[in-house]
Amino acid sequence: MIHKLQAQNVHYLETSFHIGILEIIGVHGEEIIDAIKSAVPKDFTLRLFMGMVRNSYQGVGRKIIDDFPNWSALDGVDLHGPEDLPLEEWTERAWTEARQAGKETKAHAGEFGSVENIRAVLDRLPITRLQHGNAVARDESLVDLVRERDITLDMCPVSNWKLRATSDWASHPLPRLVKAGVRCTVSTDDPLVIGNTVTDEYLAMAQFLGMSREEILQVARNGWMAATVPEELRKRSLEALQHSG
Numbered sequence: 001m002i003h004k005l006q007a008q009n010v011h012y013l014e015t016s017f018h019i020g021i022l023e024i025i026g027v028h029g030e031e032i033i034d035a036i037k038s039a040v041p042k043d044f045t046l047r048l049f050m051g052m053v054r055n056s057y058q059g060v061g062r063k064i065i066d067d068f069p070n071w072s073a074l075d076g077v078d079l080h081g082p083e084d085l086p087l088e089e090w091t092e093r094a095w096t097e098a099r100q101a102g103k104e105t106k107a108h109a110g111e112f113g114s115v116e117n118i119r120a121v122l123d124r125l126p127i128t129r130l131q132h133g134n135a136v137a138r139d140e141s142l143v144d145l146v147r148e149r150d151i152t153l154d155m156c157p158v159s160n161w162k163l164r165a166t167s168d169w170a171s172h173p174l175p176r177l178v179k180a181g182v183r184c185t186v187s188t189d190d191p192l193v194i195g196n197t198v199t200d201e202y203l204a205m206a207q208f209l210g211m212s213r214e215e216i217l218q219v220a221r222n223g224w225m226a227a228t229v230p231e232e233l234r235k236r237s238l239e240a241l242q243h244s245g
């Protein structure tokens, strides 16, 4: 999979595995993360996130959730799954502990869900990254809040289109949010299900979302701004983008 990404000039990947996998195979999460990371080529950066849903704190999930903030190999957490499930108490505690342990903290909100879903997540979880967050564009004060809190929106236009999270290309909020100065990145969401590539996402920005070369370049820069990499690599990668094309 990484070879296919490298062929598209991708140098950095954040991907997540679902907590349920650990429950099924019964192997300690850190062991799996170490195994995956040991297979990554030297000139490529992989960051691994554990994803869980809003009601994952049950059964074996409890033990894993109480424990993961101590897993040094884990780079961060993501809350995904149905947005209409209530945000439970444990999530705030686990996300706070993850943050204190220096991990990235993401949450899916505003993909299919409402402005209120995003507000609830921003009110209660110390997140650094909002996954999709399409609904942010529906509320000016939310646009301001996301900018103030310096939160990155990781958007997936092709997935949104295929899953009908957006009714048509013209109403996709990415161009508006980029113009408003929100730090947006694009990525493939769930490529095994969606069947898309990073290149498809960039083509969509140019062909379907009508974004300018400079705006698209800004999105690529945003990826490096949000990436958890050493400053030296960030600087070098941003410079390489500046000189591209």
Ligand SMILES: [Zn+2]
Pocket (backbone or CB within 6 Å): 080, 108, 131, 189, 190
């Ligand atoms: Zn997603």
